[in-house]
Amino acid sequence: MVxxxxxxxxxxxxxxxxxxxxxxxxxxxxxxxxxxxxDDDAAVAQIFATKGRPAxxxxxxxxxxxxxxxxxxxxxxxxxQQLIDTFxxxxxxxxxxxxPQAARASTGGQDSVGLRCPxxxxxxxLLAACAxxxxxxxxxxxxxxxxxxxxxxxxxAHVADEFGDALLVLDGGPCQVxxxxxxxxxxxxxxVLLRPGAISREQLAAACxxxxxxxxxxxxxxxxxxxxxxxxxxxxxxxxxxxxKQLQAxxxxxxxxxxxxxxxxxxxxxxxxxxxxxxxxxxxxxxxARELFATLRAMDGEGARxxxxxxxxxTPDWDGxxxxxxxxxxxxx
Numbered sequence: 001m002v003x004x005x006x007x008x009x010x011x012x013x014x015x016x017x018x019x020x021x022x023x024x025x026x027x028x029x030x031x032x033x034x035x036x037x038x039d040d041d042a043a044v045a046q047i048f049a050t051k052g053r054p055a056x057x058x059x060x061x062x063x064x065x066x067x068x069x070x071x072x073x074x075x076x077x078x079x080x081q082q083l084i085d086t087f088x089x090x091x092x093x094x095x096x097x098x099x100p101q102a103a104r105a106s107t108g109g110q111d112s113v114g115l116r117c118p119x120x121x122x123x124x125x126l127l128a129a130c131a132x133x134x135x136x137x138x139x140x141x142x143x144x145x146x147x148x149x150x151x152x153x154x155x156x157a158h159v160a161d162e163f164g165d166a167l168l169v170l171d172g173g174p175c176q177v178x179x180x181x182x183x184x185x186x187x188x189x190x191x192v193l194l195r196p197g198a199i200s201r202e203q204l205a206a207a208c209x210x211x212x213x214x215x216x217x218x219x220x221x222x223x224x225x226x227x228x229x230x231x232x233x234x235x236x237x238x239x240x241x242x243x244x245k246q247l248q249a250x251x252x253x254x255x256x257x258x259x260x261x262x263x264x265x266x267x268x269x270x271x272x273x274x275x276x277x278x279x280x281x282x283x284x285x286x287x288x289a290r291e292l293f294a295t296l297r298a299m300d301g302e303g304a305r306x307x308x309x310x311x312x313x314x315t316p317d318w319d320g321x322x323x324x325x326x327x328x329x330x331x332x333x
Contacts (some may be wrong), residue, residue: 059114152174237306263278
């Protein structure tokens with residue numbers, strides 16, 4: 001059931017569903033999430049079962065604002081607070097030390113919790129409505145609303161296609177960011193980037209006044225985090241990354257026989273085949289991120305048996321898009 005997220009009646013219906021232990025499709029600026037009360041272990045178990053997600057793979061808890069942190073985190077380091085002050089609400093998840101009684105099932109058995117304050121009016125309205133309930137719901141566990149490891153949804157229709165009419169979905173329009181949040185581990189005394197996203201490593205460093213490390217630069221064991229498996233975000237058709245010259249050489253080799261091949265590239269390409277699907281990748285990373293998952297889903301829906309994608313530039317602004325495509329290609333290997 002898809003409801004108009006702009007209507008207060010839809011928000012109240014979704015809040016009541018969550019209070020009853022049901023799941024709700026939630027729009028955010030990154031992707032649509034499959035939401036449950038983060039402190040209701042039975043409801044959170046439904047997320048894992050519905051997605052087919054391993055129960056030890058943690059979920060991100062979405063909160064209405066920084067005031068809700070006290071319900072989940074034992075402490076907030078100064079650099080983490082600086083990141084919150086700069087980027088919340090927005091596409092940034094912080095991994096913080098978890099309070100022992102909070103969000104146990106949502107965190108996959110870890111002593112840390114991932115928190116994010118989404119920058120989407122429908123998400124904010126739902127989180128506020130949940131906080132106003134008796135008893136209140138302080139946070140929503142909400143991984144992407146798709147089967148585990150598959151392409152994330154960026155429209156309400158994607159969610160409905162994935163899970164059917166039984167799920168209540170709030171329609172908040174197409175996601176404006178289009179890829180999942182940047183994740184920073186704040187449990188080790190220094191900021192460590194676990195997953196790139198729309199907020200770059202350089203922006204993070206500028207906000208907190210110190211260098212943001214990569215996982216390999218810090219010897220201590222890192223917490224598990226959403227979306228960091230080698231193979232992830234994969235359509236049904238195998239994905240292969242190639243540079244523009246490799247793409248053109250492959251198309252020249254195929255000649256007229258390109259049935260079932262879909263190409264997503266920035267470079268202009270030539271092909272003798274009339275059966276080839278070619279979609280133009282935007283020139284900017286932000287625009288490419290916004291349409292990436294919808295494009296992969298569309299190519300699947302059009303029956304592509306192979307998806308060839310031009311490798312994104314090796315520049316910081318493309319880190320998030322490049323990360324998602326590399327994980328999608330790894331799932332095909």
